[in-house]
Amino acid sequence: MEGTSLYLPIVILLMQCSPSSPVTVSSNRHKVEVREFSDAVLSCMFHTERDQNPRIEWKKKGKGVSFVYFDGQFKGPFEGRASIEGATVTLQRVTQDDAGEYRCEISAPLDSVNLGETNVTLKVLVPPHTPSCEIPSGAVTGSVVQLRCRDQQSIPPATYSWYKDGQQISPPRHTNATYLINARIGILEFKSVAKEDTGRYSCLASNGVGPPKMCEGKRMTIEDVNVSAVVAAVVVVCLVILICGCGGYLLHRNGFFSRELLLSNVNYIPPPQESTDFKHTQSFML
Known part of the structure; x- marks a missing residue:
């Protein structure tokens, strides 16, 4: 008994000095895949050191960070279509807008390590549409x-x-x-x-x-390529080119496009017309 009584204070001292388990947060499923318009369960489990009433928060990451669950209530688009049990959240009738990365945060002010978190990624699957x-x-x-x-x-x-x-x-x-x-x-x-x-x-x-x-x-x-139609089209184009060329040659040969004729037409100035009152004017002066 005396030996036992000597060791008892040492045992009590060691128990008081031994570190206790701080707040820990985990998930049994970090990647969740569900079909569109079905329910998605985002798992979050925690253990605290002393705090029996920790604060539970869910946030969604994106361009920024938005609240999903805060101060005991669901926020924004999740209001009225989500539930929570412990720290595990169930989202109802998820859509593509709900897909993304979520973070469960447990805050225990009374613990030596008073904050823990875990991440869950939600992927919403969409069946094929008519292509x-x-x-x-x-x-x-x-x-x-x-x-x-x-x-x-x-x-x-x-x-x-x-x-x-x-x-x-x-x-x-x-x-x-x-x-x-x-x-x-x-x-x-x-x-x-x-x-x-x-x-x-x-x-x-x-x-x-x-x-x-x-x-x-x-x-x-x-x-198949219509060879006859292609040949006929080529023949017609050649005839049109030939006719236009012959016509131009004949017109040029007849001087229709001569430089003197073109210049004479451009520089031609009609003579002034005689006044119809000329005779009357002359007789008046006499």
Whole structure:
């Protein structure tokens, strides 16, 4: 007993001097991904040293820092569509405006370390929308043709596949293929179109969030170059040039464009007209 009583003050002193756990803040999910118009849970858990009633704040980072939850109330666009349990916040029917980085802050004035924080990133996923498609109605054989497809709203960005007459066009398997497909930016390019490329084309956008969406199909017709029409047009142009040249030559030969004729026409001054009252004036003077 005497030995125990000797060590007891030392044990008590060590307990008083041992550091206590200050305020700590953590999250069990630092990256949250939810579909648009669904609820998002932003987790925040904390432990305090002595303060049993710490101050809880949520802020959103952007161009500046705005309050989400402050002084026991939700602020701004979150008012009326968010709830809190402990320090964990649930945002209801999130949109793209809600996406971003959030910070949970716990302030415990009675603790030795009186401030702790953790960050949670919210990503709002958007299913594909009907893509806009640029499909030419026609082209001539041998020309380079591009078909374009784009969905500006899907998150993450959509990937694209092309269809001809309802059948998916497979990506080319070798470098000598007559066409290329860029699934990331939605381009189908024909290096040299042929008549067999004629058909009804459409594009499908997908990103794994919601059901894929396809644009309305459009027919593209490939035709051969009309050689007869081209030759006829060239002949007509040559005849017009020949006729104009011959006509100009004949006019020049007949002196129509001579320098003397042009100068005489420019410098010609008509003679003054005689006064109709000349005789009357003379008789008056006599």
